[in-house]
Amino acid sequence: MQVKHSLTDPSRSLASWNDQDDTPCNWTGLKCDTSTRRVISVDLSNFQLEGPFSTFFCRLPSLSNLTLSNNFINSSLPVGISTCQNLKLLNLSQNFIEGPIPGALSRIPNLRVLDLSGNNFSGEIPASFGEFRRLETLNLVNNFLNGSIPISLGNISRLKELGLAYNSFSPSHIPSQLGNLTSLEVLYLSGCNLKGSIPDSLSRLTRLQNLELSYNKLTGSIPNSLTELKSILQIELYQNALSGELPSGLSNLTKLLRFDVSKNELIGTIPDELCGLQLESLKLSENRFEGSLPTNITQSTNLYELTLFNNRLTGSLPSELGKNSSLQILDVSSNGFSGGIPSHLCENGAVTDLILFNNSFSGEIPESLGKCQSLYRVRLTHNNISGTIPRTLVKLSELVTLDLNDNELSGDIPVGIQGWKKLIELNLANNRFSGEIPDEIGSLLVLNYLDLSGNNFSGIIPPELQNLKLNFLNLSNNRLSGDLPPLYANRNYRNSFVGNPGLCGDLPDLCPRVGGSKKHGNFWILLKIFVPAGIVLIVGIVLFCWKYRAVKKNKKEIAVEIAMSPWKEFHKLGFSLSEIMDCIDENNVIGRGASGKVYKAVLSKGETVAVKKLFRGGGENSEKYGFEAEVETLGKIRHRNIMRLWCCYDYLDCKLLVYEYMPNGSLGDLLHRSRRGLLDWPKRYQIALDVAQGLSYLHHDCVPPIIHRDVKSNNILIDGEFGAKVADFGVAKVVAVAGPRGVSMSVIAGSPGYIAPEYVQTRHVNEKSDIYSFGVVILELVTGRLPIDPEFGDEGFIKWVSTTLNQKGIDHVIDPKLESKYKEVISKILDIGLLCTGLLPISRPAMRKVVRLLQGVSADKKSNRVYRDGTGSPYYQGEASDQAGKFSPDYHGEASDEAVLISRTCHTF
Incomplete structure (x- = not known):
């Protein structure tokens, strides 16, 4: 009870702790020995507890396991913790504990597992830690530790797992004494500011299964001694400055499954002996390898990932x-490969990613690609590929990205593309395509990026394109004619249509001047206007009379139907269904999306609401992309930063969702349309904080948690006071048990530019996916730029922000419309955005911690937990392992890394 009184318990997780009970053995989080009835285990993880660590725990004489992970335990760790003499496991990970790590911990004689990861510990690792005699797991990942790795750690003879990754150590070498840890199975030293060469002494770690030295500044060659690690399953050396050729003797590593040396300065050819192993993942990207790809690469029947991009490789595949x-x-982009695309690539039908851009591939796209039913990303940009798009590709129902830009392709877009229901990006720019733009594109309701520029397309722009919710549209430099669809006939889309001589609209200079008599031209213009108008007027009068009679005749039946239809209210209402129905009129449309139209409804009592009417037809259009998910989610939750759902109506083909009305529209409209000047920095900051609080509620306060899956500026709505609310839960996912891998999704929801890279690659989604998307929104607020812009190139928005910031400074990143007096605060918020968009999900803070970071942004720098490494990139000392004693590497490196790797790693180690 002293422990309970020392902590703040906002979620009442300790409500069952009652001093009136005879025994605490039935209290939440406690476990007792069945014979002695003494407490042997305390597990209070994920209870949202706040306060300092209480040494009253140590008064439990039989306590062997103590876990307080993922709470808000703060202050420093008292030296008195060493009085917990019977502890075997101590897990304080994912908290806010600061100050030095007490060296007295080494006096706990039977301690096996010590996990202090994801805190604010600073100072050096105590040299006394070398005195541990029974310790098997030491996890200090993601803290603020400095100094160097003490050589005394080499004395912990029973140590099996050592994790020191992502700490701000002083530049130092890997201690050769670590080679004395002959029981070691996991060595996790990524992001430790290590320099110098890899010591040969590591070859003595004969039981080592996982070697993690990535994100350091290691130099020299990869030592041949590493080939003596006969038990090794995974070697991760990416993002260092290693040079020379790959060592000989790699064929000795017969158990090796994953080998990643990307982002180094390695040279030479890819050795045949490496390809002769039964590898599952081989990553050699961003080096200087040259020569051709060994033919025996095809011998490995286990190889599921081969990434070789940004090298100097030549020859054919x-x-x-x-x-x-x-x-x-398969990612061999940015090399010198030539020849045709192998026709056997889809022989097994397993290929999901085919990334071949920036090479010299020629010939046609193989018809056999249609066998790859799991194929969801195809990038063949900047090659010499000719011919047409094979008709077999329309069978690829899982396709998310089709990028064929800058080739020599011709013909038309094949019919049947309405089967591409999951397509998000379609880029056919700078080819020789002809014919009309098929109206079927308008049925691809999740399409966000459409670029057909620089071709020979003719005819009109299909009005069906207005059904799409595009972040990027480019139809310029074709042979299109006719009028612009009304949705696109405004200045915001002007650059999307230039270079089409026959295309007309109300946009200045879009249409060329036509020579000839002005009087004669005016006559034909008037003729073209008034003759069709007269016909439309006559037909309209006839239809009106007929419709009026039909409505009058059936008025009674309609009233009965409405009265009996399902009308669900989630709040006390002051309006009726009939009032809502009266407002469903085209004159009241204020928005269109992938799932339907949104109407503004001004009701009889002066109240204004927004009504979303889903498209008819049921199936995917209404159920999958809107109604059921919205009702299931918004009907149950309440939060001031979550869009409020007043009620819904569901009868036959009519599905209505009635929300509170947000007069300032979406954040995307405010940032990127004519009202951009309304958003000064204080408003942008408050919007970021509001959204973070809304997402934190979904992730941490909802049971089970809710993952939004489509966080973006267009789904953040702004009220009259510029308060922000998270909206559009049409693809939200309630997650009962996500686990470290997340939930496997059959459909990739979200929008290009906002989707977390590991989600695109693996279709496994968890809260970290939302955090990435939120980070993009922060960068959007700071820069004023859309996340998708051709200027960013293949590397994308995040890379543009970080590179520009490091090379040119913050003045070249911040939206010029923002006042310079806020520069220091904006810089801190920018850092938070960059850490939320880290390629490693392990480095992204949880949303409730993002809220704390945003709230403390103007406070003392120590509270911000955002630091810059040697390259100027921010990093966060926060999230780490999900299990006590485990700190398996989470997602690694490039966007092509798979969450499957994490699962396998966790099971293995």
Whole structure:
């Protein structure tokens, strides 16, 4: 009870702790020995407890396991913790504990597992830690530790797992004494500011299964001694400055499954002996490898990932590639490969990612790609590929990205593309395509990026394109004619249509001047206007009379139907269904989306609401992309930063959702339309904080948690006081048990530019996916730029922000409309946005911690927990492992890394 009184318990997780009970053995989080009835285990993880660590825990004489992970335990760790003499496991991970790590911890004689990861510990690792005699797991990942790695750690003879990754150590070498840890199975030293060479002494770690030295400044060659690690399953050396050729003797590593040396300065050819192993993942990207790809790469039947981008490789891809393997991800972009695309790539039907851009591939796209039913990303940009788009590709129902930009393709867009229901990006720019733009594109309701520029398309722009919710549209430099669809006939889309001589609209200079008599031209213009108008007027009068009679005749039946229809109210209402129905009129449309139209309804009592009417037809259009998910989610939750759902109506083909009305529209409209000047920095900051609080509620206060899956500026609505609310829960996912891998989704929801890279690659989604998307929104607020812009190139928005910030300074990143007096505060918020968009989900803070960071942004720098590494990039000392004693590497490196790797790693280690 002293422990309970020392902590703040906002969620009443300790409500069952009652001093009137005879025993605490039935209290939440406690476990007792069945014979002695003494407390042996305390597990209060994820209870949202706040306050300092209480040494009253140590008065439990039989306590062996103590877990307080993922709370708000703060202050420093008292030296008195060493009085917990019977502890075998101590897990204080994912808290806010600061100050030095007490060296007295080494006096706990039977301690096996010590997990202090994801805190604010500072200072050096105590040298006394070398005195541990029974310790098997030491996890200090993601803290503010400095100094160097003490050589005394080499004395912990029973140590099996050592994790020191992502700390701000002084530049130092890997202690050779770590080679004395002959029981070691996991060595996790990523992001430790290590320099110098990899010591040969590590070859003595004969039981080592996982070697993690990525994100450091290691130099020299990869030592041949590493080939003596006969038990090794995974070697991660990416993002260092290693040079020279790959060591000889790699064929000795017969158990090696994953090998990643990306982002180094390695040279030479890819050795045949490496390809002869039964690897699952081989990553050699961003080095200087040259020569051709070994033909025996096809021998590995386990290889599911091969990434070789940004090297100097030449020649053709082996014709048998993919035929006898489980290959899923192939990325050889930005090399000098030539020849045709192997026809056997989809022999096993397993390929999901085909990334071949920036090479010299020629020939046609193989018809056999249609066999890859799991294919969801195809990027063939900047090659010499000719011919047409194979008709077989329309069968790829899982396709998310089709990027064929800058080739020599011709013909038309094949019919049947309405089967691409999951397509988000379609880029056919700078080819020789012809014919009309098919109206079927308008049925691709999740499409966000459409670029058909620089071709020979003719005819009109299909009005069906107005059904799309596009973040990027480019139809320029074609042979299109006719009028612009009304949705696009405004200045915001002007650059989307230039270079089409026959295309007309109300946009200045879009249409060329036509020579000839002005009087004669005016006559024909008037004729073209008034003759069709007269016909429309006559037909309209006839239809009106007929419709009026039909409505009058059936008025009674309609009234009965409405009265009996299902009308669900989630709040006390002051309006009726009939009032809502009267407002469903085209004159009241204020928005269109992938799932339907939104109407502004001004009701009889002066109240204004927004009404979303879903498209008819049921199936995917109404159920999957809107109604059920919105009702299930918004009907149950209440939060001031979550859009309020007043009521809904569901009868036959009519599905209505009635929300509170947000007069300032979406954040996307405010940022990127004519009203951009309304958003000064204080408003933008408050919007970021509001959204973070809304998402934090979804992730941490809803049971089970809710993952939004489509966080973006267009789904953040702004009220009259510029308060922000998270909206559009049409693809939200309630997650009962996500686990470290997240939930596997059959459909990739979200919008290009906002989607977390690991979600695109693996379709496994968890809260970290929302955090990434929110980070993009922060960068959007700071820069005023859309996340998708051709200026950002293949590397994208996040890379543009970080690179520009490091090379040119913050003045070249901040929206010029923002006042310079806020520069210091904006810089801190920018850092928070960049850490939320980290490629490693392990480095992204939880949303409730993001809220704390935003709230403390103007306070003392120590509260911000945002630091810059040697490259100027921010990093966060926060999230780490999900299990006590485990700190398996989470998602690694490039966007092509798979969450499957994490699952396998966790099971293995």
